[in-house]
Amino acid sequence: MRAIVRRGPALLLADVPEAVPGPGQVVAKTLACGICGSDLHAVHHLEHGVEMGLRSGAADTIDASSDLVLGHEFCAEILDHGPGTAKNLKAGTRVVSTPFAFSELGPELIGFSTRYRGAFAERLVLTEALLLPVPNGLKSEAAALTEPLSVGTHAVAAANPGPRSVALVVGCGPIGLAVIVALKRRGIGPIIAADFSPARRARAERLGADIVVDPAATSPHASWSSLDVPATLAEFGLAQLSGRTLRDAVIFECVGVPGMLQNLIENAPPTAHVVVVGACQEDDRILPVIAINKQLRFTFVFAYTPAEFAETLQALGEGEIDADTFLTGEVALADTPAVFTRLETPGDDVKIVVQPWR
Structure with a gap:
């Protein structure tokens, strides 16, 4: 079958072995798979990503010298079931799934595993127990947004904002x-x-941002004071002395x-809660004493829970999320390497979806 293969620091269209389901698995036809920033980074910096994973305590699931098929934001159609499956979802059912498979090493991320190929391929193997049917006739390209949108669901859950919280989102790419x-x-x-991009600012406004x-x-940070958030330590001290509700x-x-x-x-204003969603993969430096003086709180977040994934899919299916605002292009499998090259230069695109069946 055809797939986009990362071979060294390059992508190419190649034939790969057929996807064969094992116990508890299904084989599925890829209908749509979004291109993620982590996919773009992996093409040229996979070895660095592997190192970061190992330093974080992740299992060693990638042989960077071997071919790798990326793609973890997918919607697929069940073709067949492997041995030992319950077959609760029949062949022909369109599904999404958290992108995990399971081996003797534990959970492995589909698309970032040498053993479990990703969805930039005509077919892929999925874990039956993780499958969720696409609801309410939601189009496949929109269903494939479940994975990246779940990252936002998780970030906001981790932030746990209250009814008087004022939110600032820095960066209006897919995750912002x-x-x-x-x-x-x-x-x-x-x-x-x-965001610096006028097109992305327009999309943020369309999705509900109040100030762009x-x-x-x-x-x-210019609006904090006008929104009853003290912008400086001096303002914060005066507000506390006056008994203002902040x-x-x-x-x-x-x-x-x-x-x-x-x-x-x-x-940031004093006592702000900073939720770090952007994945910086380079060394960085901070001066902690300023954060200490302001009593800032930092939370670093990653991915999502299965419940948050299911919640996001339901919201898409019920029309609570304007999926079309995210979708900025659809490409065939053969055109994917050229699109990756174009996306290396930041632009106005939000989510381009690969359709391997084309």
């Missing part, structure tokens, strides 16, 4: 927009969204580049 959606679904506002900022022209700031860092944490430490 997913955070905005999750905040709106919880009724949190106002929401400030900051171009950081090249205006500081994302609002709290929750900031979502969705960029993931060196310097962002220190920038937020210097500009």
Whole structure:
């Protein structure tokens, strides 16, 4: 069958062995698979990603010298069942799944495993117990958004904002927009969204951001005082002495580049909760004493829970999320390497979906 293979620091269209389900697994036809920033990073920096995983305590599931089929944001159609399956979902059912398979090493991430190929392929093997049927006729490209949107669901759950929280989302790529959606679904506002791209700012506004900022022209932190959030230690002290009722700031860092944490430490209002969603994979430096003086709180988040994944799928299926705002392109398998090359230069795209059946 055909697949997009990462071979060395390059992607190519190649024939790979057929997907064969083992016990408790199904084989499925890939209908749609989104391109993630982690996929882009893996093409040229897989070895570094493997090192970061091992240093984090993850299992050694990737042989960087072997061919790798990426793709973990997928919607697929069940073709057949392996031995020992319950067959609760019949062949022909469209499904999504948290992108995990299980081996003697424990859970392995589909698309970032040498043993379990990802969804940039015509067919893939999935774990039956993790499958969720696509609800309410939701189109496959929108269903494939379940995985990245669940990251936003999890980030907001970890932030646990209250009814008087004011949110700032820094970076309006796929994850930043997913955070905005999750905040709106919880009724949190106002929401400030900051991005250099006019197209992404427009999408943030369409999804419910109340204040949209171009950081090249205006500081994302310019509105705190007007929203009853003391912007400085001096303002915070006066507000406490006067007994004013204050609002709290929750900031979502969705960029993931060196310097962002220190920038937020210097500009965030006192007592702010900073939720780090952007995955910076380079060494960085911060000056902790400023964060200490401001009593800032940092939470680093990763992925989502199965319940958050199911909740996000349900929200998509019930029309609570405008999926079309995220979808900016669809490509055939053969065109995928060229699209990866184009996406290496930041632009206005949010989520491009690969359709391996084309």
